[in-house]
Amino acid sequence: MEGDPQPVREALGYRPGSVEDFDRLYEATNDRLFATLTTLLRDRVAAEDCLQEVYLRAFRAWPRWRADAPAEAWLHRIAINVAVSHRRRERLREVGELIRRLGPPASPDPRESIVPELVREVRALPSKQAAALVLRHLHGYTNREIAHALGVPERTIASRLAAARRRLQARLGDQRGEESRSWQPRRASSDK
Amino acid sequence: MKLTERDRTFERRLERELRLHAAFSQQYRVRTARPRYRPAAGRGMKAPAMKWGMMGKAAAGLIAVALALGGGAAAAMSTTGSANPIDVGQRMVQVVEGCRDSAQATKCVGDTTSHPQNGEAQQHQGANPHARPGSSPDQHRDHGQGSGGSSAGDHGQVDPENGNGNGAGQEDHGHKPPHIPGS
Numbered sequence: 003m004e005g006d007p008q009p010v011r012e013a014l015g016y017r018p019g020s021v022e023d024f025d026r027l028y029e030a031t032n033d034r035l036f037a038t039l040t041t042l043l044r045d046r047v048a049a050e051d052c053l054q055e056v057y058l059r060a061f062r063a064w065p066r067w068r069a070d071a072p073a074e075a076w077l078h079r080i081a082i083n084v085a086v087s088h089r090r091r092e093r094l095r096e097v098g099e100l101i102r103r104l105g106p107p108a109s110p111d112p113r114e115s116i117v118p119e120l121v122r123e124v125r126a127l128p129s130k131q132a133a134a135l136v137l138r139h140l141h142g143y144t145n146r147e148i149a150h151a152l153g154v155p156e157r158t159i160a161s162r163l164a165a166a167r168r169r170l171q172a173r174l175g176d177q178r179g180e181e182s183r184s185w186q187p188r189r190a191s192s193d194k
Numbered sequence: 195m196k197l198t199e200r201d202r203t204f205e206r207r208l209e210r211e212l213r214l215h216a217a218f219s220q221q222y223r224v225r226t227a228r229p230r231y232r233p234a235a236g237r238g239m240k241a242p243a244m245k246w247g248m249m250g251k252a253a254a255g256l257i258a259v260a261l262a263l264g265g266g267a268a269a270a271m272s273t274t275g276s277a278n279p280i281d282v283g284q285r286m287v288q289v290v291e292g293c294r295d296s297a298q299a300t301k302c303v304g305d306t307t308s309h310p311q312n313g314e315a316q317q318h319q320g321a322n323p324h325a326r327p328g329s330s331p332d333q334h335r336d337h338g339q340g341s342g343g344s345s346a347g348d349h350g351q352v353d354p355e356n357g358n359g360n361g362a363g364q365e366d367h368g369h370k371p372p373h374i375p376g377s
Binding site for chain 1: 200201204205207208209211212213214215216219220222223224225226229230231
């Protein structure tokens, strides 16, 4: 299942509380959840840490998981909660550091230089908008599936997505040609 | 809500760039060797159910306590040669008394308890060096070599190359080492 572009459907028949099934679920979904977290969070180490936290929380709740709900959507819900909490803590930490430094701006994170502008802007979106955007455009969930995963009405998802798109369009513009928009990491030549 | 062509183009761009970034991140992902949710027992272990996990923790706690007690008893026995707590207490008093005037009292106590033959020599001068409290007169062992506390059964077949046996291979063969509770 790894690398499957479509969300993991429940044809796999997971049994709540089964450790073996949870292992299978982990194997089937951890790459996709990592992709979600690495898009929402600033660095991969934090994403990996949050990913482990997600599965830890999910494992504790696994006996109570209802088999009629899609397991991956359920995991995504946990992942987004973890990511939102992490972002909040990160912001608080930044404010604390800003106060400690009393003014001078922080030197830019060198890891950010290889992150495409669009991803940086997605991360700057409000957490709920960013989450909806990632589920929709990275994982290909429908609005209904996102609504189910996040436990909100479908219309709410539609409006979050529209707001996110408007904001990104305003920030990024779309005046550039289609070809020039494709993202190339700056270190791509040395990485390959 | 109607999407314009401009919106669709922008969405395609979003999808493409988000997926490229995700693929790039995945490529340089440092995976956790073992998921944090897995119990410490290892990835191959299959817990039958969650409730057994809790019982397992309780059992592990009991085992830890038993091992600690057993370890303490084993240490005491290796020092005194007896599991009798009175012997252990007396022995400790002797060791502390013997080391009190030493310049490095702590080191002295440590050395004496880990190498009981030294203490034996100091504390029981004139006594039969092979005599052991609680043992029959014909039982003896080579002091200084037998404190490894090995539970290896056949001391005559200890492989000298791999070092298994914790010194028991140098014991006087034919005599069983003291039984260590919990081993």
